[in-house]
Amino acid sequence: MKASNLGYRLGGVLIISVILALLSDAFLSASNLLNVLRQASLIFLLASGVTLVILAAGLDLSIGANVALSACLAATVIKLTGSIALGIVTGLSCGVVIGLVNGVLVTALRLPPFIATYGMLWVLHGITYWYMAGDTIYDFPPTFRALGSGYALGVPVPVYLMLGCLVAGGLFTRYTTYGHQIYAIGANTEVARLSGIPVRSRLNLVYTLSGAMAGLASVVYLARLNSAEADIGEPLMLPAIAAVLIGGTSLFGGIGSLSGTLVGALFLTLVLNGMNLLTIGANWQPLVTGVIVVAAAWVDIVARRRGEG
């Protein structure tokens, strides 16, 4: 992604920030900005994995359901064994396995990514609902919860995770052969195949990474909310995918970046933060959210056309 495009998007975030700073005294405080970063981190962790999938012209609709099952299993393991490490490993492995199966469905069975991961979404919902039977698992050790709600040097722990994933993911996509191959597959799968890129194995990799990020997000979710229920994933899926697209990654693959996704996640978080700070009424909030998202996308398109023309 060209730096200038990212500039336009960051511009959208800055415009909203300036408006909020003018309207609310509380907005520009350091603690609120850290608060926004922490809230954005959960969505970014999920969205970063999907970014890789979408860059390769795929799609992963199962991330929310993945978070729910991974969180419930991690919660069970922590409760049964008392081991935080085992719980984290469980959450991550569950995420990875689901991602790997998604990859196999797409590459070996040659299912369209939408169908494969949509089917996976329902399978995971089914397993989680059955397993939890309407139950809630809650109350975890403080050392584990610090992963979601703790601070290090005044900065929330999930923010470090977010920045870590951003840097690692940025280096991976920009400077490794794997990263370049993922872009190439997204730009034109046939050409990529003919030029000798192992398309199937790279696709397996991106789905697995997406699953792994959902597993990580599930651990952070669990640590932050101190509880796991079967239905926690559904409200996460669309915002995460929206963050990827608002961040400028093309749904058709080949174009986009993780830093764009960070901007998208910040954007969505700022909208909720702003509505709360300005206490916009409950019945208006969906309308306001929708209008801002559409307006931002439109401004972005206009700005890019100017830039190109």
Place this chain on the structure above:
Amino acid sequence: MMRSIRTRLWAAGLICVSGTACSRGGGGQAADQVALFTKNQTNPYFQSIRLGAESAASQMKAGIVHYVPTKPDSIPEQMSQIEDAIIKQPKAIVFIPVDFKAMVPGVQKLNAASIPVVNLTDRSAGGQFVSFVGCDDERLGLSAGRYLLKHLNGKGNVIIIEGVGGSANSAARVRGFNQAISEFPGVKLVASQPGNFQRLQALQVTENLLQAHAQIDGVLAANDAMALGAIEALDGANRKAAVIGINGTKEAVDAIKAGKLLATVDCNGFEQGCIGVMTAIRHLRKLPVPTEFAFPQPVIDRSNYGDLDMPDAQRSCPMWEELVKG
């Protein structure tokens, strides 16, 4: 606390995960067969209702069939489950509409098929019912509000975490909160924002409101899950406020015991399940039933959580006479 894996799996077996129904209860096909319609498999509240219903059915030697939409709160799915029930002809139906308005035509179909229906939990906007068994949401909000504001000695800043915008339950509970606030002139409502009945949203909304308001003394949440989300936000920000929820879930009771949650207002699912099914069976056996069942809806705090401090799977329904008197 968490049950063992084995109990968990056993409990999971109680619900039919497929779109069609499965039958349970001692009576089997020969006895009075009651069909129970609940909204989803995800909310612990409906699981409590199902367990209460099971207990009532076994107490009264009747059978029970569950209808639960695979997709939570799905209107078309509940509609087709009604059609399925009309073909299978249970003796009576205990019905929680997934949507109080949209399911009215479904209720009318049941009326046309002459199957007696008891309306449970959410009051349907139309159709004919033997009886309504459920909580009064506005009164829940009112008692929660009054309890919290009395605890604050009638002064301070409070916030409301609403449920889903546009939902009848949320709107009524929030009306109750606001009425309570209007009774205490020393209390200031600094914000009323939607948490969609979800823990994560309530957590983030509370975090945002803590940024905007330096002093928040009380949080009125329209359900327990959101109250607990608000508590996580307060903990994370190292701030203190009295928090009250609604529903009387086991998790809320544990939080009350731990001194984190001030109180919850009991609108207990388990007893609703008991009374709903008992009403249906009594109607079939030509025993008297009230057309409207008013729950006492007590506020549960440190002094009286005892009754609720037990997993629903281990509870059993009180006798009818005890419930009706209470």
